[in-house]
Amino acid sequence: MVRLVVKDFGPFGEAEVELKPLTVFIGRNSVGKSMLAYLIWALTLAIPRPTRLEKAIVDAGGNKALEAVIEKAKRGDDFKEELMELMNIAIYVLPKALAPSVEEALKKVFTFDLDELVREGANHATITLKGERTSIETTINGKNVDVSIKGPSIDEFISEIKTSQREVTISYDKSRFTISVPLTRTSRFSIIELLYTFVSVYIMLTLGGPFKHLIPLPLPVGLFPFLELFSALLPDSRAGISRTLLRPYIPIAITYPDKQYVELYYALAEWVAKESIDLAAVKPLLLEMGCSVEPVIEEGVYTIHIKTWSGKRLRLPQAPSGIREVLTVAIALSSRGPPHVVIIEEPEAHLHPRAQGALARLIAKAVNRGKHVVLTTHSDYMLYRLNDLIALSRSPERARALGFAEDEVLRPESVAAYLVKAEGDRAVVEKLDVGPEGFSEDEFASVAVELAEERARILSS
Structure with a gap:
């Protein structure tokens, strides 16, 4: 067990986080979720x-x-x-x-x-x-x-x-x-x-x-x-980075996280070519996204081309935003070797709810195969799906009957969940209990109630 304790760091007065095989940070925008994720990545480097x-x-x-x-x-x-x-x-x-x-x-x-x-x-x-x-x-x-x-x-x-x-x-x-x-x-x-x-x-x-x-x-x-290849940060705006920077030897000054993302992409593309990636694990997500992948050598390095459901063949920078957003995440999670620590900002970005469900199953596979995964998320769909995978651990027979493989189910003891929120002039981290049915969904449920009440007022006027 490893615990991360911060005092007077960023917006936090004092916060403590236990890093489990799957660690999830939820909460509103600008409260410090990504800051904790980036800190974890920095410490591994x-x-x-x-x-x-x-x-x-x-x-x-x-x-x-x-x-x-x-x-x-x-x-x-x-x-x-x-x-x-x-x-x-x-x-x-x-x-x-x-x-x-x-x-x-x-x-x-x-x-x-x-x-x-x-x-x-x-x-x-x-x-x-x-x-x-x-x-x-x-x-x-x-x-x-x-x-x-x-x-x-x-x-x-x-x-x-x-x-x-x-x-x-x-x-x-x-x-x-x-x-x-x-x-x-x-x-x-x-x-x-x-x-x-x-x-x-x-x-x-x-x-x-x-x-x-x-x-x-x-x-x-x-x-x-x-070692930078053994711990990976998948930053937000992956779709934008993929569209603009995934061109071999592009001469442009970029931030370190984005630079590392680009270098990770080329390493992952080479591993796909050398069959160091479990593409069978990625296939359900790719099918949901309507594409398949093919490694290609361009200007002396491996890159990835996409074949869409319509038969169109594209370089990744030309692919639809959802594919640009999720492909490197999926490959990093399904690699047979590094990266062993995968830190993902907003894995749900640009994804349809069904695709988010397929990605949640891939995250569970990665965790069950020995990777450590850290997520920051705003998505109720992602949260609900992870809780479903935890709940299925109560009954392996039911999980199989519903089409879930054994390594797509999450054990409660493998998951840590935290609500990051603002209180006064500082951010606090509240540990959420993870039980047989998952962890609390109140943060998203309360927002849904607010929206429902507002809609009722609109329709009644």
Whole structure:
């Protein structure tokens, strides 16, 4: 279980959110739903860079331990004790190495100065991730970011280390998997790369929850610069971005979230071509949208063409708005690998209610296959459909009789739902109980009653 706790962040005085396999934020416009979703995405991207980790180790006096590991490794001697000392130093300096990465992620994701993330009238903001074994607290004070970490020691975390001239094998306590690191070149770079992989795994495994899913297995050293592919934000206005930006090598300045969306699209298009996407899972939604997909190489990269129900073949930027809006969402949810954390703003945008129902079933499939999904939504249809899928978990036989596959049903314990609303001069987050029939629909029901009452007044006049 991972909990996100914020204080004086954005419009929030204090809010706490538990991140479950499916986390849903509902509420009116401009109350902070997307801000929480973007924050979750930013935190999944905040992994320290190898150069920052090396500098922090050297600044802390770890250069001697680093050179000792390198020399012993070159001679073929066992360097387990020296490596343990070096890893202890790496964990000690981790907050210092992590702080600039958190700062960078927040700036890129929110696209404005850090002090604008602090609630009006407050001196500073805190963002805390409370994980299974580790707690990471980020403090934003003016334009500065400080990070503190409370987690297990090396002795508590590592169960075994074996070293040789060619390989380091580290077994991690409680995770039940082993990482083997080949030292093809025993150099300063290879040892720093090893430490970088180690601290990244330490953060993710001890936090747990969705962060654990950022670790691909088997785990090759040097992969972490590409972590942005393992956590994806599907921002609002996907249809507009698809129409204007999905052209190979388009020379235009765009915001980081939109840039990452474009890069994700090309990665997903390649995965479709290489059959890393479960297109059978996407097919019901595509049928509802009246289209099929075909990967095509254009200007040296994969892109996606659409064949509509009328037989017309189109590039995705030329497709109808609903298809442009939902296609990347559907492919990301149905990928057999990354992205493992999928964050979607308004998945219902431009979709007919029946299409929203098909998308809800695809979301359930993704959750049941191990992805973590975060949604912000204004749609009563999406909410009702998710609740239907939760209610069906009470009776698998009835679900099958109604045409629902086992992996299209949501277990209540896999879902967290929150109502985000304004109270006075701040936003608050209210946790909604998720039971056998789903979670509260009162927010949308009250709006429906208001509209019905207004219509009655109009018709009676």
